[in-house]
Amino acid sequence: MKSGRAKRGQARSGQARAGASPAAEPRWLVPFVLGCLFLLSLLPLLSLARAGFAGLVSGQSIGVLTEPATFAAIRNTLLTASGGMVVSVAIGALFAFAVGLTDVRGKLAFSFAFMLPMMIPPQVTALAWVEMTGPASPLLKTLGIAPPLGSPQPLYSLAGISLLLGVQHAPLVFLALKSGLSASPRDGVEAARLAGATPFRVFRDIVAPLSAPGLIAGAAIAFVSGVGNFGIPAILGIPAGIEVLPTLIYTRLASFGAGTFGEIALLSSLIAVIAAAELMLQQRALAGRDYRIIGLSGANAAFSLGHLRLTVELLLVAILFFVLVAPLAALIASSLVPAYGVPLNFQTVSLRAYEEILFRQSMTLKAFGNSMFLATTAALGLLAVSVPAAYLMTRRRGLLANLLGILIEIPYALPGIVLAVAFILTFAAPLPVLNVSLYGTIWIILIAYFSSFLAVSLKPVMSAFLQMDPSLEEAARLAGAGFLRRMRDVILPLVAPAAGAAIILVFLIAANELTVSALLWSAGTQTLGVAIFNLDDSGSSDLAAALSVLVVVMVMLLMAALEALAKYLPEGVLPWRN
Incomplete structure (x- = not known):
């Protein structure tokens, strides 16, 4: 009897050291993460490959x-x-x-x-x-x-x-x-x-x-x-x-x-x-x-x-x-x-250029609002994918973790212009069933940001998961806590500083992005990067310079905020720290 209890205790101890078992995960977790990565990574790349192959076969392109x-x-x-x-x-x-x-x-x-x-x-x-x-x-x-x-x-x-x-x-x-x-x-x-x-x-x-x-x-x-x-x-x-x-x-x-x-x-x-x-x-x-x-x-x-x-x-x-x-x-x-x-x-x-930019230029004000919306939504929304993905990649080693890593890294490694073209080809036609086209709307830019910056959001969260003792979550599971309860009471409080760094890093990059949005924007959906490019292209160099100065100030303030949070963050999150 004692021997059986000892074996069960050793098994539980080994499971705690190795991380949560697949049985501890809800059934929807793996399909949810794989479905998100299929939409954000695999589907656009397949659309790009299909369009290129079709152009070669038809001879039209x-x-x-x-x-x-x-x-x-x-x-x-x-x-x-x-x-x-x-x-x-x-x-x-x-x-x-x-x-x-x-x-x-x-x-x-x-x-x-x-x-x-x-x-x-x-x-x-x-x-x-x-x-x-x-x-x-x-x-x-x-x-x-x-x-x-x-x-x-x-x-x-x-x-x-x-x-x-x-x-x-x-x-x-x-x-x-x-x-x-x-x-x-x-x-x-x-x-x-x-x-x-x-x-x-x-x-x-x-x-x-x-x-x-x-x-x-x-x-x-x-x-x-x-x-x-x-x-x-x-x-x-x-x-x-x-x-x-x-x-x-x-x-x-x-x-x-x-x-x-x-x-x-x-x-x-x-x-x-x-x-x-x-x-x-x-x-x-x-x-x-x-x-x-x-x-x-x-x-x-x-x-x-x-x-x-x-x-x-x-x-x-x-x-x-x-x-x-x-x-x-x-x-x-x-x-x-x-x-x-x-x-x-x-x-x-x-200060006329700053007055124009901040109070009179409707185009730049709209671009500022669009960039703030896109950067904020991308930074916060990506946590809904990066936290479950980081959880699976640290708790499930092997083929699944490698597959998730590849699907996350590919869009980040691709040049932004290639990713933008892939999303144009994916969403140029109306969506099935809904019969609504995302092309020409702000939503196609947002989805492209999700794809491009998922790796940026994942890195700090992944570092926090790797430094977290899985036995804490295992103890909560053995006490009867479900996955969502463990996520709320055990996991999220421990990864909160890294999640905050991920939010600021994604916001910092997305708020100033140009390469992706340069191909995806249309009237009313221009971003700060597009606005600066258009102002300079139209000869309004003073307005372009004023808007650029404001962007640089925003970048420096966000980097200073990250530096202020440095002591609460896992090592390696802030790239400029030794």
Whole structure:
């Protein structure tokens, strides 16, 4: 009798350590999560593949693949993405090595400031740099160093697009490389130093080889992000007649005609193929190499810079000044002058642009309302999917968890322009039974946001579930609590800080999004990103600058709010924290 009780106790104890059993889950949980992921991930991709295949079979759209404009767009896409990758690796690696390996001061401040370009919308980055350079720059005119009138704008070029893609995506390289540097073997570095190795020899023989995975991964992510970026090539490339694949898709959709859906499906497939090829090259570069680390790791592996520390710190500050402070200062200066090209002084300073944006411009007020609605609804609504998905992925290991992970990561990994086309093809026709079309409404943008940002919402929640002891929930289950009661009284209170971080992160990204909404918006559904692009495109640079400044202020306040919550959040949730 005692032996039977002991065995049952051991079984229950083992079950508590492993997590909740499938019997502890309600029957609707797995179908609910899989159904949501089918709608948000698999169905749009199937629609994209079907439209592209139909266009090839019918021959109606295949001509787009042989047009000179397509070849030019492919060439420009590869050139700008590759150039941007080189810039991203150069800047991101420098900051990662300095913050992750050396004894520079103010590491948190450097990381926080360096992450800002990634959080700022790409069209705002492009607009800020345009306002900072060229003969009509109010900032340069105020300083008396503006180029002569009639001089070309240097950023309206392939090199300019590459430079700004590099600045925008350098934080991605920084994040990928910094996580690997934190695991540098402390005892191996100390042993090499005791053996008389110079710091350069230690870096070359120990740190650099172990940094290769993060560096390769960061470079691949920067390239793929550059391939799918719409905001920067749109602001800089369209005025110069330079088209990349995302802007080519945008112009094809704007000039809607016979076979348009098939054409944009094929062009989107080209972007997906380029992105997939780069990721395959990344895997091939890492194949056959063993990067496992044996020994202790940690901050003690940092290099002491000695008398060079101040020089390195000043170099980092100078880079942040040119990639962040100066462009934002130019943006602010442009928002305070009455017309483009007027120098800023006490006689010309004006708040008219802000008055127009905040009180008179119905278009911008509508865009602000749409973005707040979309960002808030996406941030809150995604918890209804990310919490059950994280629960299943941590409690059910194996095939189901892998399938859920793939379905969640695919939309996030795809370029936004490809995802937007997939949703156009999915919801262009009226919905079955309801006979209602979502295309041209704000709801198609919301569903696309759900798909695109689910991975962003999942990461903090997943981290909280992994750090939570499953025996707490198991004890509640054995006491008779049902799933919803356990979720309400045990699980949600424990994951609440991470859920709050997920809400702010999704809101931060969704409120400024452009690439997805650029193809999905229509009259009355424009977002802040679309409004900034349209204002600049129509020549209202002062209004575009004012709206961009307000967006940057909102981004900084939200990031500051996340930083204030840092001590309540699981490790790894805030990307700028070491």
